[in-house]
Amino acid sequence: MKKILVVEDEKTIRNLYKEELIDEGYEVITAEDGLAGYELFKKENPDLITIDLKMPNMNGIELLDKIRKEDKDIPIIIYSAYNEFTQNFSVWAANEYLVKSSDLTEFKTKVKELLLS
Amino acid sequence: MDSTIKKYEDLLRRYNILNSISKIVASTRELNKILGITLKGVTFGNGFGFNRAMLFLIDERTNTLKGKLAIGTETAEEAWKIWADILQKNYSLEEFLSLDKLEDEKSSTLNQKILCTSIPIKKNGIIEQCLDDGNPKNVDLTLNGFTDKEFIIKDASVIEKEIMDLVNHPKFCMIPLICRTKKVGIIIVDNKYNNREISREDCIFLMMLGQFAASSIRNTIIYDELKESLNKLANVNYQIKLLKEYNENILESIPLNVFVVDKDFYITACNKNFSELIHLPKSEIIGENIRNYNVKISGYDLIEEVEHVLTNKDIKVFKNVKIELFNKMSESTFDFTLVTLKNSKENIDGVIGILEDITKTVNLEKLLEEAKRFSELGKLSAAIAHEIKNPLISIGGYANRIKRKYFQDNEFDISNIEVVINEISRLEKILDDILYYGSEKKIIYEHMNLSLLIKDCIKMARVSAQLHNISITLISEENYLDNEDLIIHGSYNNLKQAFINLLNNAIEASTSRQKISIDSKIVAEDNKNFIEIKINNEAIIQNEKDINNIFTPFYTTKIHGTGLGLPITKKIIEQHHGSISVESNFENGTTFSVKLPLLSENGHMDA
Numbered sequence: 001m002k003k004i005l006v007v008e009d010e011k012t013i014r015n016l017y018k019e020e021l022i023d024e025g026y027e028v029i030t031a032e033d034g035l036a037g038y039e040l041f042k043k044e045n046p047d048l049i050t051i052d053l054k055m056p057n058m059n060g061i062e063l064l065d066k067i068r069k070e071d072k073d074i075p076i077i078i079y080s081a082y083n084e085f086t087q088n089f090s091v092w093a094a095n096e097y098l099v100k101s102s103d104l105t106e107f108k109t110k111v112k113e114l115l116l117s
Numbered sequence: 118m119d120s121t122i123k124k125y126e127d128l129l130r131r132y133n134i135l136n137s138i139s140k141i142v143a144s145t146r147e148l149n150k151i152l153g154i155t156l157k158g159v160t161f162g163n164g165f166g167f168n169r170a171m172l173f174l175i176d177e178r179t180n181t182l183k184g185k186l187a188i189g190t191e192t193a194e195e196a197w198k199i200w201a202d203i204l205q206k207n208y209s210l211e212e213f214l215s216l217d218k219l220e221d222e223k224s225s226t227l228n229q230k231i232l233c234t235s236i237p238i239k240k241n242g243i244i245e246q247c248l249d250d251g252n253p254k255n256v257d258l259t260l261n262g263f264t265d266k267e268f269i270i271k272d273a274s275v276i277e278k279e280i281m282d283l284v285n286h287p288k289f290c291m292i293p294l295i296c297r298t299k300k301v302g303i304i305i306v307d308n309k310y311n312n313r314e315i316s317r318e319d320c321i322f323l324m325m326l327g328q329f330a331a332s333s334i335r336n337t338i339i340y341d342e343l344k345e346s347l348n349k350l351a352n353v354n355y356q357i358k359l360l361k362e363y364n365e366n367i368l369e370s371i372p373l374n375v376f377v378v379d380k381d382f383y384i385t386a387c388n389k390n391f392s393e394l395i396h397l398p399k400s401e402i403i404g405e406n407i408r409n410y411n412v413k414i415s416g417y418d419l420i421e422e423v424e425h426v427l428t429n430k431d432i433k434v435f436k437n438v439k440i441e442l443f444n445k446m447s448e449s450t451f452d453f454t455l456v457t458l459k460n461s462k463e464n465i466d467g468v469i470g471i472l473e474d475i476t477k478t479v480n481l482e483k484l485l486e487e488a489k490r491f492s493e494l495g496k497l498s499a500a501i502a503h504e505i506k507n508p509l510i511s512i513g514g515y516a517n518r519i520k521r522k523y524f525q526d527n528e529f530d531i532s533n534i535e536v537v538i539n540e541i542s543r544l545e546k547i548l549d550d551i552l553y554y555g556s557e558k559k560i561i562y563e564h565m566n567l568s569l570l571i572k573d574c575i576k577m578a579r580v581s582a583q584l585h586n587i588s589i590t591l592i593s594e595e596n597y598l599d600n601e602d603l604i605i606h607g608s609y610n611n612l613k614q615a616f617i618n619l620l621n622n623a624i625e626a627s628t629s630r631q632k633i634s635i636d637s638k639i640v641a642e643d644n645k646n647f648i649e650i651k652i653n654n655e656a657i658i659q660n661e662k663d664i665n666n667i668f669t670p671f672y673t674t675k676i677h678g679t680g681l682g683l684p685i686t687k688k689i690i691e692q693h694h695g696s697i698s699v700e701s702n703f704e705n706g707t708t709f710s711v712k713l714p715l716l717s718e719n720g721h722m723d724a
Contacts, residue, residue, distance in 0.1 A: 010511070012507075012515075013510055013514070016510075016514040016518070019518065020514070081506045081507060081510075082502075082503070082549060082552035099549070100506065100507075101513075101542075102509065102510045102511075102516070102541055102542065102545060103513070103517065103542065104514060104517070
């Protein structure tokens with residue numbers, strides 16, 4: 001079973017993503033900020049990571065940078081409440097960048113595609 | 118008897134000489150020529166026949182005599198040679214005087230000497246006496262004891278040393294050069310080589326000649342001074358003219374409206390700007406009394422204010438005022454200054470009025486304030502929207518889950534939960550708009566084909582237009598928008614949002630069977646090429662307030678609008694250095710015009 005790390009500070013959204021991804025048949029681990037996310041990445045060795053852009057204690061960009069320095073291949077999805085990431089070229093280190101929506105269809109499709117490739 | 122005849126003949130001859138000299142001297146204004154002719158006349162063999170003659174002029178500034186010219190030779194041999202030469206040729210006086218011998222004389226040792234001679238006028242010295250009593254001084258230092266000869270000086274102690282050194286002869290005669298009361302200089306003559314006695318008659322004739330020479334010299338000096346001061350005066354006048362011109366140029370070029378009134382309120386001057394401001398030619402303004410203009414400064418009476426400035430000798434500034442002239446209020450806003458006009462003696466001649474048109478500044482300030490307000494509003498909205506969005510995503514996300522997991526078979530429940538889901542997605546759309554408008558993100562520009570973009574947008578818009586039975590036509594499909602070279606520098610996604618917003622707006626404004634048409638053309642402005650796209654619909658915006666606020670954030674006339682669609686469009690167009698405007702009338706309906714700069718041939722953006 002593929003293991004997905006969800007890094008998201010907003011609890012309800014974290015749980016929503018977790019439940020939706022479990023429904024899709026993945027093992028899901030979650031972290032509530034960038035720092036915790038990095039520790040889980042080191043410890044749990046996930047197959048895919050989804051990262052929120054705006055987080056306390058190490059934001060999404062910092063976490064992305066840190067992970068990419070150690071692992072160039074792991075699929076990473078960055079998302080944000082609005083498309084603010086277009087301001088920052090660093091997000092290009094991620095495989096996908098999405099705007100948060102209550103409709104998770106696109107999110108789930110991207111996860112599936114990235115894990116297949 | 119013979120001697121008497123001889124004496125009269127002699128006198129006549131001398132008068133003739135004097136006459137000739139005076140005629141020639143009177144004909145010239147050149148000082149050097151006058152000096153030369155005078156001394157030549159004195160030394161002419163058939164005339165006075167003095168061996169040597171020296172002329173000094175007074176330098177009033179230093180109270181000294183300055184040697185100017187000497188005629189005669191330094192040595193006897195030299196003298197005999199020259200005189201023999203002249204006698205042999207038997208010149209007449211006129212010939213002799215006009216003879217260009219002067220240059221030779223000037224280079225003589227005596228002349229060189231005299232030019233270097235400067236004699237301070239000693240108290241009670243011979244020079245002072247001579248100039249004070251106006252009489253000739255006949256010096257004969259060889260005489261001892263009593264003499265009855267008139268004008269004879271035998272006392273060497275009164276004679277300035279410089280004269281003794283220069284003349285170096287015990288017998289000579291000093292003639293004062295006095296014009297009326299003005300002391301001009303002296304002439305010294307002697308007969309060093311033939312040692313002829315200087316007689317009383319000699320003295321009298323010399324005095325007559327001296328008087329004549331003095332007035333000629335004096336006239337020449339006055340003439341020169343006059344000429345010089347005339348030149349100076351002309352120069353001063355010229356400078357005054359330049360200064361005036363310079364001041365006028367400044368007055369004309371400054372971007373201020375300036376007028377000057379005298380103490381009786383007559384306009385004495387104004388600049389071009391002022392004349393343009395009140396739409397009257399300068400010629401009709403100057404000399405006019407401002408009482409006739411009935412000028413009000415935002416309610417204040419100009420006459421009273423000018424009177425106030427005149428009485429209190431101060432300055433009065435009216436900020437941000439409108440000017441009322443001939444009972445018409447100005448459209449422009451001014452800063453109006455009244456200040457006293459002082460002349461060079463610090464007396465007040467009148468009042469200067471300065472009107473500075475600050476309309477542009479005021480308008481810009483207004484715009485800036487507005488922009489700031491919207492920027493703050495945008496930021497605040499974005500902050501709020503950001504906070505709202507996360508819970509909204511959770512609500513929507515869970516609603517979706519509920520729908521999927523629990524209401525799969527029950528149609529009533531599904532339609533109920535779908536209302537929740539749809540409303541949430543509408544809220545999300547509103548928040549996205551607010552976040553977009555409030556964000557200050559940079560646009561990532563690329564070279565993009567605008568015609569493809571427009572066609573894409575039309576294709577998308579047609580889907581919803583057809584639902585409402587509205588047609589969309591691209592008028593110049595064959596022309597500009599089909600042109601593959603219609604390349605601009607921009608963000609495809611952002612511009613797409615801008616045009617989709619415009620098309621959606623047009624669709625929402627239209628009713629069934631109405632038409633939306635899109636036209637385009639290339640326009641040149643300030644040597645730059647722009648593509649102008651006009652999106653027209655048949656609906657009319659009747660309320661002027663609605664037109665004026667069409668790009669104002671959160672201003673909406675629609676029930677479901679966020680009031681951000683058109684402001685976002687405007688923002689995107691302006692980020693692309695373009696412009697957008699709207700027009701609505703009964704004939705043509707409502708038209709939005711978007712202008713975007715085209716890439717120039719060298720690949721650079723024109724704007």
